[in-house]
Each structure stands twice: as structure tokens, then as C-alpha cells.
Amino acid sequence: MVQITYIHVDGTERTVDGEIGSTVMETAIKNNVPGIEAECGGACACSTCHVYVDEAWAVTTGEPSPMEEDMLDFAFEVRPNSRLSCQIKVTDALDGLVVRTPERQA
Amino acid sequence: MHAPGKSNMSEPIKTDVLVIGAGPIGLFAVFELGLLDMKAHLVDILDKPGGQCAELYPEKPIYDIPAVPYISGQGLVEALMTQIKPFGATFHLGEMVETIERIGDPSFRVTTDRGKVFEAKVVLIAAGGGSFQPKKPPIPGIEGYEARSVFYAVRRMEDFRDKRILVVGGGDSALDWTLNLAPVAKRLSLLHRRDAFRAAPDSVNKMRGLVAEGKIDLLLGQVGALEGEDGQLTAAVVKRDDGSNLPVQCDALLPFFGLTMKLGPVANWGLELKDGELIPVDTATFETSEPGIFAVGDINWYPGKLKLILCGFHEVALMAQKAHRYVFPDKKLFFQYTTSSTSLQKKLGVA
Numbered sequence: 153m154v155q156i157t158y159i160h161v162d163g164t165e166r167t168v169d170g171e172i173g174s175t176v177m178e179t180a181i182k183n184n185v186p187g188i189e190a191e192c193g194g195a196c197a198c199s200t201c202h203v204y205v206d207e208a209w210a211v212t213t214g215e216p217s218p219m220e221e222d223m224l225d226f227a228f229e230v231r232p233n234s235r236l237s238c239q240i241k242v243t244d245a246l247d248g249l250v251v252r253t254p255e256r257q258a
Numbered sequence: 259m260h261a262p263g264k265s266n267m268s269e270p271i272k273t274d275v276l277v278i279g280a281g282p283i284g285l286f287a288v289f290e291l292g293l294l295d296m297k298a299h300l301v302d303i304l305d306k307p308g309g310q311c312a313e314l315y316p317e318k319p320i321y322d323i324p325a326v327p328y329i330s331g332q333g334l335v336e337a338l339m340t341q342i343k344p345f346g347a348t349f350h351l352g353e354m355v356e357t358i359e360r361i362g363d364p365s366f367r368v369t370t371d372r373g374k375v376f377e378a379k380v381v382l383i384a385a386g387g388g389s390f391q392p393k394k395p396p397i398p399g400i401e402g403y404e405a406r407s408v409f410y411a412v413r414r415m416e417d418f419r420d421k422r423i424l425v426v427g428g429g430d431s432a433l434d435w436t437l438n439l440a441p442v443a444k445r446l447s448l449l450h451r452r453d454a455f456r457a458a459p460d461s462v463n464k465m466r467g468l469v470a471e472g473k474i475d476l477l478l479g480q481v482g483a484l485e486g487e488d489g490q491l492t493a494a495v496v497k498r499d500d501g502s503n504l505p506v507q508c509d510a511l512l513p514f515f516g517l518t519m520k521l522g523p524v525a526n527w528g529l530e531l532k533d534g535e536l537i538p539v540d541t542a543t544f545e546t547s548e549p550g551i552f553a554v555g556d557i558n559w560y561p562g563k564l565k566l567i568l569c570g571f572h573e574v575a576l577m578a579q580k581a582h583r584y585v586f587p588d589k590k591l592f593f594q595y596t597t598s599s600t601s602l603q604k605k606l607g608v609a
Contacts, residue, residue: 197314222456225428226515228396230451230480232499258396258515 154247158185158203161255170242176251177201177238187253194238196220199227200257201237206250213240213249228258268373273299273348274585276368276378278355281309283555283570284384285338290578292345293602296585299378300347301370303354303389308335310386310556313517324568334567344607350374354389358527364550364584380581383537383546383553384570387519395426395513397481406489408511412439420444424494424506426481427514433457435512437464440474447475447506449496479504484511524557532559543580544573550584552577 153169156179160166170179180188180201189200196219205213210233216224220239224230237251275291277284280302288298306312308331311320316332323329329337353372358381361367368376392410394400400408412418412435423443425436428450434457436448448465453476455462468474482497491511496504521535530547532538536559537546544552554577555570563569582591596602603609 192314195315195318197318221452221454222428225451225456226393229482229497256396258393 154242154244154249156242156246157248157250158187159250159252160187161253170246170249172242172244174242175238176203176240176242176246176249177236179242180237185253187257188237189257190238196223196236196239199223199225199236202227202230202254202257203235203237203251204231204254205233205235205240206252207233209246209249209251212245226258228254228256268375270367270375270377271299272377273297274378275299275380275382275581276301276355276366276376277347277382277384278368279309279384279386279555279557280304280307280349280351281384281386281555282311282334282338282567283386283574284309284382285335285342286571287382287384287554287574287577288342288345288347289338290574291581292342292347293596293605294578294582294591295605296380296578296581298345298347298382299350299376301350301353301355301368301374301376303352303391305352307339307349307351308332310519311335313390320567322566322568344605354522356523358551360548360550366550379550379585381551382574382577382581383524383551383557384555384574385524385553385557387556388521388524389519390517391520391522393515393518395481395515397484397513399484403484403486403489403491403511407486407491407509408484408513410513412512415439415442418442418510421509422507423447423510423512424449424508425512425514426450428452428455428457429514429516430457430461431514432512433461433465435514436474437461437468439512440468444509445475447477447508449477449479449481449494449506451478451480453478477504477506481511481513527551529553542576544577545580552581 156170157167166185168183177190191200192198220236274296275298277298277300280300291298311331312335320329353370356371357369359367366381418439419442423446425432426449440446469476479496479498481494483495485493493505493507537553539553539558541560544554546553554573556565594602600609
């Protein structure tokens with residue numbers, strides 16, 4: 153298990169345990185973290201699990217794949233550190249990951 | 259159930275079963291109904307059959323179709339279209355059912371948003387998650403400009419002549435309309451979040467050609483706000499990656515942000531609904547609270563319901579048995595297997 157922190161737009165920080173091999177989206181849903189909708193269930197077919205990856209974690213988390221970029225086109229207020237959380241796999245290297253949820257999901 | 263308010267409707271198209279939705283479940287319904295000699299017409303808002311499979315995940319793998327270890331969304335649609343071919347169902351694409359009125363026992367008059375009228379003994383609602391409608395971009399206040407200067411579809415290109423148009427998007431719709439409207443517009447700008455496009459490479463090349471010739475502008479960024487008065491747009495404020503804001507003058511905004519499913523008129527047909535969005539059905543027949551109207555697939559609900567394609571397939575098999583009693587009240591129904599029945603095989607064209 154690794155620790156993942158989700159920061160809501162209202163400032164609330166929630167730190168939960170993430171299972172290795174699951175995704176940052178699944179971890180949020182399993183732990184009732186608000187701000188992530190995941191309408192398509194993690195299929196990279198919508199843009200509602202959008203998160204902003206904290207600067208300190210950008211390099212370790214990596215860049216979106218082309219398929220993910222296509223779906224990010226539909227997200228709300230996309231920034232250079234935007235990712236779809238269903239495409240970020242939880243690994244040991246991400247222990248302590250911090251992400252922020254956007255003001256709204258598209 | 260209420261009478262449609264329109265006059266000028268066309269002559270009614272008569273059929274046994276009117277299927278609302280041409281996704282995988284509506285398609286397989288044609289097969290089960292066809293084996294029992296019932297003819298069907300299908301209505302779908304998309305311009306192609308296949309519903310969510312064709313629209314949301316045509317290239318994605320499905321692993322849980324029984325006996326099929328792997329098939330893509332589009333592959334499943336094509337296989338179903340082949341399977342139902344012997345039954346010659348008629349498709350009415352690009353339109354949406356608006357009203358259902360009971361005119362007999364059972365018999366229904368169904369109208370669409372394009373003025374078509376159907377009369378059928380049975381109505382099958384296979385509407386999935388609802389009809390696909392354009393997704394609205396998350397821009398504050400956009401509702402105030404809709405239908406006056408913000409449009410999600412182009413019905414008549416002439417309406418855009420001599421206007422300053424801002425097209426937003428990176429897919430085929432955005433690129434196609436950029437190319438189509440460039441010669442008609444006073445000035446056309448294409449805005450996308452990044453300098454990479456999902457659209458067909460040929461369209462993208464043509465667009466870049468127009469940019470190079472100075473005929474259209476390509477802008478990179480996202481619309482943050484709209485400016486205008488009384489529903490008439492004057493400018494869109496584009497937020498760029500470096501944080502700066504660029505106001506773009508425009509008379510019309512065409513955002514192409516994909517499609518989303520909306521329940522729409524299903525809520526107005528006088529049917530009992532669960533949680534305002536699902537149609538409860540009897541699990542012996544998949545009939546709704548209205549005799550003669552059935553619901554199958556993602557749109558229905560019953561204890562234990564799972565939104566799986568394989569469940570929808572089961573549901574239409576049972577539905578067809580009950581539908582037969584309405585369509586052919588005087589015929590006896592004998593249960594047969596496709597493996598051994600010559601009459602079924604003849605209908606399939608394989609005997």
C-alpha cells in the first residue's frame with residue numbers, strides 16, 4: 153500500500169491508502185474521495201477523473217499517452233500538469249503522491 | 259402518454275415492433291423478434307447503428323461477450339449487423355423518438371423529432387443511457403448564448419455567411435466544419451487546447467494549408483469566458499498555456515466537445531421510472547408498467563440488474579416471447595432451436 157493525497161478545490165486534504173496495481177482514480181472511488189466522477193469507469197473514454205498532479209510528482213508520474221491527451225481535450229481547465237487519474241497506475245514510486253481535483257469535472 | 263401537438267406529420271409507417279435505440283441490444287432484438295416472424299423498425303439519434311459501442315469505444319476490447327474471448331466495440335456492432343441481416347429491419351438514423359401514444363390494445367403511435375410517425379403493436383425501449391447529445395464545454399454562462407450565437411451542430415451553412423466564427427475542438431467534427439465554413443465566414447478561427455489533432459490527418463493537413471495561406475487562424479488555448487449581450491456573442495476570452503488571456507472577437511461559437519448521453523423524452527412517456535432514470539420491468543417478459551411497452555438493456559431495472567451486454571441479450575429473447583402474443587394474438591408459439599428447426603433455418607437463409 154502507498155499513500156496518496158487528494159487536495160479538494162476547497163483546500164481539504166485527504167490522504168488514503170492506494171493498492172499497488174490499482175489506479176489513482178480507483179483509489180479515490182474506493183475511499184469516497186470527492187471531486188472525481190469517473191463516468192466511464194476507467195476506460196479512458198471520458199474526462200471526468202481529471203486531476204492536477206503536484207509539481208513535485210510530475211516527473212515520476214509521467215506524461216499522458218496520446219489516447220489520454222485525446223480525452224483531456226474535453227476536460228475542464230486543462231493545465232500542463234493535468235492527467236486522467238484512471239491512467240495513473242499506483243506503484244511504490246508514487247508513495248506520497250499529491251494530486252489536486254479541479255473546480256469541476258466536465 | 260399524451261397526444262403529439264404537431265400536425266403536418268407524414269403518413270404513419272406501420273410495423274410490428276418499433277425499437278427505440280439501435281445499440282447492441284436493439285440490434286440483437288431484431289434477431290430474436292425476426293425468428294418469431296416479427297418485423298421491426300429502429301430509431302436512433304446517431305447517424306450509425308451501434309450505440310455506445312460504436313460511439314464511445316469502437317476500438318476498445320470487450321472481453322465478456324459469452325463465447326467471444328475478445329471483440330472490439332465496432333467489431334461487435336458489425337457482427338450483430340451481419341447476424342440480423344436476414345430479417346431486413348429498417349433503420350431511421352439521426353432522429354429521436356419524442357412521443358408515444360396508446361391507440362389500441364395494444365397499439366401505439368410513435369413520433370420522432372423529424373416528423374416521422376410509426377404505428378406498431380409493440381414498442382421496445384432499448385435506449386441505453388439515453389440519446390447522445392452534444393456535450394457542452396465547461397464555460398460559465400454559455401447557456402445564455404445557446405441557439406443564438408453558440409451552436410453545437412450546423413444545420414444550414416448559409417446561416418454562418420459573413421460571420422466571424424470561432425470553432426473549438428480537435429476532432430473530425432471541428433476540422434470538418436472549419437474546412438466547410440472557411441469559405442463562407444467573414445473570418446474563421448480554430449481553437450484547440452494543443453497543437454495536435456485527433457481528426458483525420460488529411461483534414462488536419464488541409465487546415466494547416468489554410469492557415470499557411472492566411473485564410474484562417476489557428477489558436478492554441480481554452481475558452482475561459484464569453485463576452486456579449488442578450489444572447490449575442492461579441493468575443494471569447496481564450497486562456498493560454500502561459501496564463502495570459504487573449505480576447506477573440508466572434509459572432510458565433512461552434513464548440514465540438516464530443517457527445518454525452520441524456521435521458522431526454524424517455525422521462526415523458528408516462529412510464530414508471532426508478533430514481534427518475536431507469537425503467538422497472540417484469541423479469542419474465544421485460545414489459546414495463548404499460549402493457550405492450552418493453553424495456554431492455556441499460557435503460558431498464560429489476561432486482562439484480564447488471565448493465566452488461568450479455569444481460570441485454572438474454573432480456574430480448576424473453577421479451578420476444580411476450581411480444582409475439584401481442585403481434586400474433588391468434589398464433590400459437592412453439593419453442594424451437596436454431597440448430598434443429600428447418601423453419602427457423604429457412605428464416606435465417608441457411609436451410
